[in-house]
Amino acid sequence: DSGVTQTPKHLITATGQRVTLRCSPRSGDLSVYWYQQSLDQGLQFLIQYYNGEERAKGNILERFSAQQFPDLHSELNLSSLELGDSALYFCASSASGTGNYGYTFGSGTRLTVV
Amino acid sequence: EDQVTQSPEALRLQEGESSSLNCSYTVSGLRGLFWYRQDPGKGPEFLFTLYSAGEEKEKERLKATLTKKESFLHITAPKPEDSATYLCAVRILNAGNNRKLIWGLGTSLAVNP
Numbered sequence A: 001d002s003g004v005t006q007t008p009k010h011l012i013t014a015t016g017q018r019v020t021l022r023c024s025p026r027s028g029d030l031s032v033y034w035y036q037q038s039l040d041q042g043l044q045f046l047i048q049y050y051n052g053e054e055r056a057k058g059n060i061l062e063r064f065s066a067q068q069f070p071d072l073h074s075e076l077n078l079s080s081l082e083l084g085d086s087a088l089y090f091c092a093s094s095a096s097g098t099g100n101y102g103y104t105f106g107s108g109t110r111l112t113v114v
Numbered sequence B: 001e002d003q004v005t006q007s008p009e010a011l012r013l014q015e016g017e018s019s020s021l022n023c024s025y026t027v028s029g030l031r032g033l034f035w036y037r038q039d040p041g042k043g044p045e046f047l048f049t050l051y052s053a054g055e056e057k058e059k060e061r062l063k064a065t066l067t068k069k070e071s072f073l074h075i076t077a078p079k080p081e082d083s084a085t086y087l088c089a090v091r092i093l094n095a096g097n098n099r100k101l102i103w104g105l106g107t108s109l110a111v112n113p
Helices: none
Strands: A005-007 A010-013 A019-024 A031-038 A042-050 A053-057 A064-068 A074-078 A087-094 A109-113 B003-007 B010-014 B019-026 B030-038 B045-050 B056-059 B062-066 B070-075 B084-093 B099-103 B107-112
Touching: A005 A087, A010 A019, A019 A087, A019 A109, A031 A074, A042 A064, A042 A074, A042 B084, A042 B099, A074 A087, B003 B084, B003 B099, B010 B019, B019 B030, B019 B084, B030 B070, B045 B056, B045 B062, B070 B084
Parallel strands: A010 A109, B010 B107
Antiparallel strands: A005 A019, A019 A074, A031 A042, A031 A087, A042 A053, A064 A074, A087 A109, B003 B019, B019 B070, B030 B045, B030 B084, B056 B062, B062 B070, B084 B099, B084 B107
16 A cells, blocks of 8 residues: 555546546655556646645646545546546646655556547 | 667566666756566556666666666566566756656566566
């Protein structure tokens, strides 16, 4: 157990729907990062939050949004889902905003859009 | 264009057969190179950070080295439990002066008993 908790582990939904993925960072970590992983594109950075504030944005689609709450847990909202959104979504956390000592990843949420 | 390339894509070794995985990069302004291990169905697990050419880090049977253009992950006398995908990521400063990680696609390592 890495200390980063992601729920749900698996999600199957239809095209056009909206889902919410949840992440609880490791105790004491202030930064949360969201990643998408597919077989052909590898890990793609989506967005980072640090202590409740957006810190960096990657290749996140406009249909996707995220937030970090006062208790530091984070949610990733995916809407108007398309077949191509099927992927593993990982959350990672780090103590600082820089990630100099690496990130701690959760086990991921496998999203299947049918 | 900033790019990270890992080779080989897949590697099969016999237990005890040492080898190296390669991570080559073409980026402007390296701010660290990271190695992770990923087991099937799990998130990546942090192994090493390297910052400057000539730097080396070791952990059990793994040793990571860094030059100005590439990094190697040397695996000495591997065991079946070393089977995993090894990911390399390079951190740079983007146009907005923010840190950005660029990930390679990984090397899938299988160690046969």
